Amino acid sequence: MAQHLKSSKSTFLNVLRHSLAFGSPSHASRHLRQKLPHGGPPSIKKVSPNPLTRLCNTMVDTLSSSHEDTNSQVMDFPGGKVSFTPEIHFISESNEERVPCYRVLDDNGQQLPNSQFVPVSKEIAVKMYSDMVTLQMMDNIFYEAQRQGRLSFYATAYGEEAINIASAAALSPDDVIFPQYREPGVLLWRGFTLQEFANQCFGNKSDYGKGRQMPVHYGSNKLNYFTVSATIATQLPNAVGAAYSLKMDGKDACAVTFFGDGGSSEGDFHAAMNFAAVMEAPVLFICRNNGWAISTPTSDQFRSDGVVVKGRAYGIRSIRVDGNDALAMYSAVHEAREMAIREHRPILIEALTYRVGHHSTSDDSTRYRSADEIEWWNKARNPLSRFRTWVESNGWWSDEAESDLRSRIKKEMLEAIRVAEKTEKPNLNHMFSDVYDVPPLNLREQELLVRQAIKSHPQDYPSDVPL
């Protein structure tokens, strides 16, 4: 909007100048004077007896930009005014210094001097830490279950517990989440139970997804968490549309979408960022830059200074955060959310972290990185221990609380798995429902055919799917 006003002002200015016979060359014929030194007499101020002329003079003075000297001219192109320069100068591909990373706690969990952060209450801090522990333990136990052959697949979030939990803690339950697949902690924070997680992983009849997808493809409309799809970054433009809806409905809420360093290379990332800026959508883009896209390190992913610098390319405010610092994550997301909703704008948050675990149970990451590197990140830069130190320093946690929590979670998890495992699978008719709102004729016919086939050859079909 503002751009249009600026260019119409300049046009108006030039028209005024013409009509008052001021000496500046017209906008239209400037291109003819390229080879000549800047021509035309300086603008002449005359005090005219004619009141209309005096009015016009005043308006010209008011509208005049201040850059009409010999060395830099200002010209309008569609899109607004831009200064000229006679020097041939390419903007460097990168800044001298990398964008600094916001953190509150040092590696040992000590609060840094002069650190700015949004304070958290004891209740929130304890829940944050407990949920980080719960997430880690849930991952441990599900991962083991897969190794034992009880689950077909699993993906852990090791090393990214602070991103998961702290971001969720800084949001409101009305903020809608469009996850990638390494953010189950957001669901956990909002109240998804270990049993509910287990049901989805085992694909039993209590799975809200009705057994249709692989493990870790969670979704909950009750908790405003859109169902995971394995395709990378496809959720990003969806989040922008959802954010626009929230804005139009006047909700005090934003959309939040997660993706990895790899996801930022996808076309959908660029599409979504551009749309978010143009549509002025209240959406948070949270990039978990964990250094790896399966076996692809970030050096093979992009040549920019990470993901944070891409925000400016789209006109989006951005911040780089220490993703392993729960307080910094909390503060960054908290502030970003406020800006997004209040100012109707997208915000990009690049959370630097490290993927401690393998990409999934189908991956052995020691094949492309050293076990030492993994171990170092797990020990020296562990988000749980850093935050625990800080929570304990406030007198809000103890060894006893820790062991109580851990034994409780372990029991709950094992029970959840036991129950999920023996709960029957969803009924066969759920293969055909929900493709459309109502099954069309072709699906009704196909169901009959499948059922006939099962009747004639029951031994060829799994017996744990009720008919």
Added chain:
Amino acid sequence: MASLLGRFCRKLVVPGSAHGSRMTSTTACGSETVKSLNLYSAINQALHIALETDPRSYVFGEDVGFGGVFRCTTGLAERFGKNRVFNTPLCEQGIVGFGIGLAAMGNRAVVEIQFADYIYPAFDQIVNEAAKFRYRSGNQFNCGGLTIRAPYGAVGHGGHYHSQSPEAFFCHVPGIKVVIPRSPREAKGLLLSSIRDPNPVVFFEPKWLYRQAVEEVPEHDYMIPLSQAEVIREGSDITLVGWGAQLTVMEQACLDAEKEGISCELIDLKTLLPWDKETVEASVKKTGRLLISHEAPITGGFGAEISATILERCFLKLEAPVSRVCGLDTPFPLVFEPFYMPTKNKASSSSSLSSPSKNTHFLIHGFSRLL
């Protein structure tokens, strides 16, 4: 049911117009006010009604604000405001992805892709997001409010990138619907049905007919049901199935064949996914012969699906192999367009060459050079 209704529908040929007015089971007869409209005006009317009747509905895409390159969105931004009717950046995957997000929040998003030829960047969003949104979530979520409109088909001078008919790609995606209207009156009713259908719909508009087709279109809010084919011309010797602009061509072929004494039954499929097999099956069981025609290239075209299904269902009733008269297996050419297109000569060539008796296999040989 659909086939029964089809029998009672009569096509009235109005001279000078591409398709006559007709009465369908879903429109009121007699007292409705109608207006002579072309295709883009009919679509425009449908969009006005859609936005009027649902305050949480949106229309957007490239150049939609000023009325669109085909004038389909004229007047919408002025009437409903730039928050509901707006231009988007030039990015089909963004347009559809954004639309899915809007629809996922319970809105109706009527998205425009400027030419069907440019829909492919959005194919991932359509296949992996829109089509599976409800199913993968166990019905916790859906994006049924999404409708994607795109002009498709030959326009006389469009060449590779302004003439494509990509419907076959989308008919292979469980979870979406594919709808193609043949005329202004049909377009308005089908578009309103598509917009209000609780499933994501891809709606291809025959651009050739945007100005060329003029028809009496009722002014009120009406819907034509999806997944119901219509017998628009009754006959007894051969069944012809098509959709969109191709029906005009086929109609001419039917008239020509009639002069030779061949009685043609012409069916407009309207919805390609899920498609009304019953109406086509009933017709072929009556006539014993089927000819399918579409502009899209013959190999892997949707005609193959119809052919295979009808063979399965009507094999013993068929008196000749199912025939397909389609575009060729080349990119859509410019100078060679008249040779590429499945014109009425190709459709009726063999029927006029052979004996008019319906006992001869008059469909077999004429099309072998096309297959």
